[in-house]
Amino acid sequence: MDDTHKYEDWRGAMNLLEQIHDVVTSKxxxxxxxxxxxxxxESDIRSRVADYYEQGGYTAFAAAIKTLEAQGAIQPFKGSAVNGRTPALPLQYWVLPRNIEPSWDSLQIMKLSxxxxxxxxxxxxxxxxxxxxxxxxSVHAFLQSAEERQWVSVEERSLELFGHEKYLSEPEGSQFLSRLGIDHSALKAKRWGEPFVMWLRPGTSxxxxxxxxxxxxxxxFHTVVMLQRRGCLNLSDQPDIIIYGEGKKIERSFSFFYELFPVDRSYSFRYVGDMDPEGYGILYRLHYGYPEAGVLPAAEIYEAMAQFHQHTVSCETQTKDERYLAFMLQHVTPDSRAASSMRACWAMNKRIPQEVLTVETWRKGTVG
Structure with a gap:
């Protein structure tokens, strides 16, 4: 090979080395x-370099790989098969971790520690x-005067400190605080509960x-309100307040209750939803997500729903978690109609919608 060809092979290898280096660095x-x-x-490099073959093709590619290996950027798998080309290359390499030097000033870190x-x-x-x-x-400047600051929403504090009201509500913002070993409370930022629709029994303070x-x-929700207004909601314990959970939304809005009513009182929370995995899951997460509230099934209403077992519909698309069923069975009477329906529906991938109970199907004596 004459000097001209050697120079062109070297130049091609250097051009491809830059391209390959970019790919390796990204990994x-x-x-x-x-x-x-x-x-x-190689397929990726061919798609990136229009004149791949003019720059030396596979020969230059192999030379670039060997250069990166010599530089310690990549390392062949032990016992890796070769690619069957000339010159031969191992089929698999490790991209080795890069050595990154700290870029922040140690003294500045100490000041903020x-x-x-x-x-x-x-x-x-x-x-x-x-x-x-x-x-x-920004966070450190806030923490220096945190004692004099007031509690605000997460979104308000996020806008103040980072110029974006959603930053602290997104995973990126939560991970940032975690890296620093703090949470929203350190910034006096609170996730306010989402408002919910409710009905307070007349005459109840x-x-x-x-x-x-x-x-x-x-x-x-409207059915229960109407039944209570008519004096027909024959439950052992009449609700003082009825809350529309709005499906899974209640999992986010439940804390709003304590923003409206005294937090130093004891409440009895009962929940009723569709007799299906999703409905049980909502209750399960409420119970364990808010342990101080101790939310339990409204067993009497589930018992009333179980009368309409003939109205079951398919729920094959719902995800079943055995913990949900076990929790429900733990909090209803073992030999009750509700327990029997829960087991049967679960086994057959069936569900009983809450809508089986209407002002027409609910009669005095339906429950109890």
Missing amino acids: QSAKTKARLNVIRL DHLQFGFYRRYPEWQTSDEWHRIE PHEIREVLIVENLSF
Whole structure:
């Protein structure tokens, strides 16, 4: 090979090396290795480089791979098969972690460590970016005067500190706070409960409320309200307040109850939804998501729904979690009609909608 051809092969290898280096760099992290398949990599480079073959083609590609291997950027799998080309290359490589030097000033980190934790950033220096540092400075400035600040919504505090009202409500914002070892409460930022629709029994003052009934669906909410107005809601414990849960929304809005009514009182919370996995799941998550409330099934109403077992419909698309059924069976009478219907519907992928109970199907003596 004459000097001209050697020069062109070298130049082609250098051009491809730049392209391959970009691909490899995109796969590198500071801590973990990544897999690199030589056949897929060459295909990717051919699609990126229009004059791939004019730049030396596979020969230049192989030379670039060997250069990256010599530089310690990639490493062949032990015992990897070769690609059957000349010169031969291992089919599989590891992209080795890159060595990232810390970019933040140690003295500045010490100054901010009075309120914040920096262990994460020392372990993962790739997170030491200028944008991250600006956010940390905003948080630290707030924490220095936090005692004089008032509680506001998460969105309001997010706009103040980061210029975007949604930042702290999104995973990116929550992860940022976690990296610093704090949460929303450190910023005096509160997730206000979403408002819900409710009906207070006439003549009941907020300080007299004890019995709370939450219903999943809108139609049954109106049915229960109408029955109570007529004096026909024959339950052992009459609800003082009826809340429309609006499906899964109640899981986010439940805390709103304590923004309306005294928090230092004891309440009896009962929930009723469709007799299906989704309805049981809502109740299960309410019970364990708000342990201080101790939300339990409205067993008498489930018993009334179970009378209409002939009205079951399919629920094959719903995800079943055995914990939901076990929780329901734990809180209804074992030999009751409700327990029997729950087991049977669960086994057959059937459900009983809440709408089986109407002002016409509900009669005195229906429950109890």
